[in-house]
Amino acid sequence: MAKKVGKSQRIQTVTLVDLTGGMNVAKSPEFLKQNECVNLENFEFDIEGDKLRTRRGLGSPLHTFESPITYIYNDYEMNDFFIFLENKKIYRYEFGTTPQFIGTLNGDAKRPTCTKFGGNLLIASGGKLQKYNYQTVSEIAESPNADIVFTRSGRVVVSKSGQDLLIYSAVGDEEDWHENSNDDSARKDVNVGYKDGGDIIGVAELATDLLVFKNNGLIYTVQNEPSDWNIMQLGSKSDFISRHACTNLGKDVVFMSTTGLKSYATSLTYSNFEPKDIGEKCNPLIKRRVDNPFIFDLRRTKQLAISGDSGNTVYVYHYGLKAFSKWVFPHKITSICENRYHVLVSMNDNDTSGSLYELRWDNHDDNKTTIHQEIKSGEIRDTHQMNVYRTYIDVMSDTAGSGDISINETVIHHTWTTEEQQKEFKSQIRSPKLQFKFETDSNIVFKFVSFDIVKENEALVSQGSSGGGRRNSGFGAKKRSSKHDDFLKGTGSSNRNPYG
Secondary structure, three states: OEEEEEEEEEEEEEEEOOOOOEEOOOOOHHHOOOOEEOEEEOEEEOOOOOOEEEOOEOEOOOEEEOOOEEEEEEEOOOOEEEEEEOOOEEEEEOOOOOOEEEEEOOOOOOOOEEEEEOOEEEEEOOOEOEEEOOOOEEEOOOOOEOOEEEEEOOEEEEEOOOOOEEEEOOOOOOOOOOEOOOOOOOEEEEEOOOOOOOOEEEEEEOOOEEEEEEOOOOEEEEEOOOOOOEEEEEEOOOOEOOOOOEEEEOOEEEEEEOOEEEEEEEOOOOOOEEEEOOOOOOHHHHOOOOOOOEEEEEHHHOEEEEEOOOOOEEEEEEOOOOEEEEEEOOOEEEEEEEOOOOEEEEEEOOOOOEEEEEOEOOOOEEOOEEOOEEEEEEEEEEEEEEEEEEEEEEEEOOOOEEEEEEEOOEEEEEEEOOOOOEEEEEEEEEEEEEEEEEEEOOOOEEEEEEEEEEEEEEEEEEOOOOHHHHHHHHHHHHHHHOOOOHHHOOOOOOOOOOOO
């Protein structure tokens, strides 16, 4: 029979340094991996070297409009942006100049969809297709009503929420929508999921296939081109929400569902596609509100910007690392769009106006609002009291700044200069449960924070053991551990700080 003969101590060092696992709120805090955390707010991973640093700021508005912004589209060919407002006005914006009013949407959709074809911009907002030829915005009178538009094999393809049809224009002509069964180059229609009880609400494009999402949860693949279509049901119960929360990511399709962020990945199984829950770590937060979602792909930094409600919080999936962080802004974010050189963000301060901003490293605030950053670790639990006696922090910053390190409810304030940005703190913080947090409003590159913890272990021996055995199991272990740091001598159980 075993009995307790004493306690031994050992030192554990907890280091917040490699956080490339990102946020994980799907697991209990005590079960997180070493490279994961509970909260990673207003940080992003630098694409070069995976440095964790303060996210890019918005700075001052580039332009403020008379109505909230609903959508930003980039014309890659001309390197122009198109700004769509809630009052249905359309502006063309060349970076660094004053936006030019070019026309008004004719449909009832708040967010249109756009595509380029033959040098013209085509816009679908629920009514007839509109065309901007870089002089005027006109309506294509013969076109079907549409709120989805894209191009495929030399044709314009449209669809309208509430229908089953994908409608292909005549080859090479966005204004020719006349049907002719004897002419292979004329308009062609295809019914996706005939009489399945659902309507098309989103289409995702891949190199060889189209993924068609319906409001009854069914997903179809449309392979090949007119009139050699091959349509197969890919899946069901997708819980797909909106055409504005769907994008292709290489060979995968990523979309928002009522249960969070999902994807269909190219595979040799499951009809060539395999469903995945890529947002598993953050879905408990993402799915809380999904009434006005968006997904935008920032390819140059390998980030997906995700929002379920177009509010002030954006979840960022760093798909190079498969890690999440969270960006919090002062006001509602409704659209994010990048071109080759700039990332534009629409932030609506109120219900009567909207402003256009550039997200960039040189901006260290959001329209004069500081960018508050927070790293919150998982939890460490033990059956005995643990003692945090040393904390070491190292950050990198171009300017003097400050931040707070929290160990449970105890806060240690750290200030740094441009020359000295590392510091060691001593303490006697005892608890059977520990959680660490670092907060700052300063612009930094986060290097690491480490915590040295003394843990106590009970030593057990057989009841038949000799006294010498007890000394080896108990006092011997305690004697060895007492050498780990001189400043612990004499502290006992009084919680006395030897540096106080």
